[in-house]
Amino acid sequence: MxxxxxxxxxxxxxxxxxxxxxxxxxxxxxxxxxxxxxxxxxxxxxxxxxxxxxxxxxxxxxxxxxxxxxxxxxxxxxxxxxxxxxxxxxxxxGKAYLRDSRHPVILMAGGTGFAYTRSILQQMLADGLHKPVFIYWGVRQEEHLYAHEELNAWAAEHKELTYVPVVQNGSEHWQGKTGLLHDAIMEDFPSLNGYDIYVAGRFEMAGVAREAFKEKGVDPERLFGDAYEFI
The missing domain is CATH 2.40.30.10 (Translation factors)
Known part of the structure; x- marks a missing residue:
């Protein structure tokens, strides 16, 4: 290096x-x-x-x-x-970098793992979005969604991009999804077969997501995350 x-x-x-x-x-x-x-x-x-x-x-x-x-x-x-x-x-x-692929993409970020997905998303936006891209960002409290406005603006500008924030402990004013991040993805996708999925966050979260996503038919070769080099 x-x-x-x-x-x-x-x-x-x-x-x-x-x-x-x-x-x-x-x-x-x-x-x-x-x-x-x-x-x-x-x-x-x-x-x-x-x-x-x-x-x-x-x-x-x-x-x-x-x-x-x-x-x-x-x-x-x-x-x-x-x-x-x-x-x-x-x-x-790191080996979990952006791949050249025609598959639709799910970016899954826990906390500051958002940094990893932001790098990938920025490159995809620069190259032009020609396929569906979903970014799920999970935090404990909504004030930790520090790039919320940026992501909303990108989603408004690009019809192929869907942004889904997930707050684990949402306040009474929070109108979005609550609970665990991987559960939100499981609820929204009948099948994960045919998707490229990029995962960043705590090792525990990445491990739970990997096991859960198997139930939805994820292709292990299309599941990317640096955590998987260690767990």
């Missing part, structure tokens, strides 16, 4: 405990939509984060980092970025 130093061009909190980071690598970098990078904290300490944008000509890389007070793993990365204004990364990693 390529190792490169980056300047931290932008860092701000998008929502409670959710941070946006924009990095400018000091040399040209290359990755496929849906791949991730490793933040190099030390030679024996490299921390993975999904890339949240499609490959850009200016080489910039965006990250969406969830960092609650009990998540020192991510907070230490943010603190170094804030204090030094620079960070070393390695890329690109």
């Amino acid at each position: 390529q190792k490169v130093s980056c300047n931290v061009e932008e860092l701000h909190e998008m929502a409670d405990t959710l941070w946006y980071v924009r990095l400018k690598p000091e040399q040209v970098v290359d990755f496929n939509p849906g791949q991730y990078l490793l933040v190099v904290m030390a030679d024996d300490d490299k921390r993975p984060f999904s890339i949240a944008n499609k490959p850009l000509e200016n080489g910039e890389v965006e990250l969406h980092i969830g960092a609650s007070p009990d998540n020192t793993y991510a907070l230490q990365v943010l603190r170094r970025m804030q204090e030094q204004g620079k960070i070393d990364i390695q890329l690109a990693a």
